[in-house]
Amino acid sequence: MSKFKKKANVKQEIPTSSMPDVVFMLLFFFMVTTVMRDSSIMVKQKMPQATQLRKLMRKSLVTYLYIGEPSKTEQYGKEPKIQVNDVFIEPKDIIQWVNVEKAKLNEFERDQITISMKVDSDAKRGIISDVETELRRANARIINYSSVNKKEI
Template sequence: MSKFNKKKSGDLPPVSTASLPDIVFMLLFFFMVATVMRDDEMLVENQLPAANQVEKLEDKNKLVNIYIGKPGVNYQKTFGTSDVVQLGDKISRVDDVYNYVNTKRSAMPENLQDQMMVSLKVDRNAKVGVLTDVKQELRKAQALKITYTSNQGDPMNNIKRR
């Protein structure tokens, strides 16, 4: 009998999992930093009109978004098919615009409250009546800096051809 045993050929050493938690935490940190969260879930149809004089806004933390359009397909049973106003993540009445804007203003840092702008994202097929009512509520709330969001393009494409 021999004292020495031959080593079995082809055996692999076990994989070390000591660095696995470090890799998992690096990936978690990367995705937390790199992921952009969506601001609002769209509950209304929002096909923006085209414009050729478009200017990109730099500071989006001063913006308060208000969406106007017909309710999405999933919400037409509840809200009908006429134009509605979306404030944040819910469809609201026009009367709620005043409180919504003031709540958003008070949540901003004090140095940005005077620079707050309201971004109206109005569907290209929306009626002007709801937009006018929203603008009246914005006047009551002293939110006088208003921008209209649009896509870059030829404004003649906005005209319905019959």
């Protein structure tokens, strides 16, 4: 006879009683932390291609301005329009819009606001020049032109 007895096969099951709690905690976490799109784009966007791109470091200081032909041409026409925050504006309204966007930031960050222009590649240079002039008048000196990366062949 042997001195040692053979241990019986013991099954250990994972307790699943707290699993619904964990699932709901994850669900609430993702619901709270998910950011929905701020505005819907109402202009056509065919982004130009570039070979040298740089990423933006502080996206909290970035405000987007869209220029392009309206999606609903029967309602707004075919001329390129300027869109900010779900509304179309004229170049003369850009100073007021920049001041409103700067007011949303902390006082020490207001001079660091970055205007990211998403311009359709078919847009005329005249409207872009008008926007640049108004941005200079509004003292928004940091301008970013958004584009997509050109695939190297």
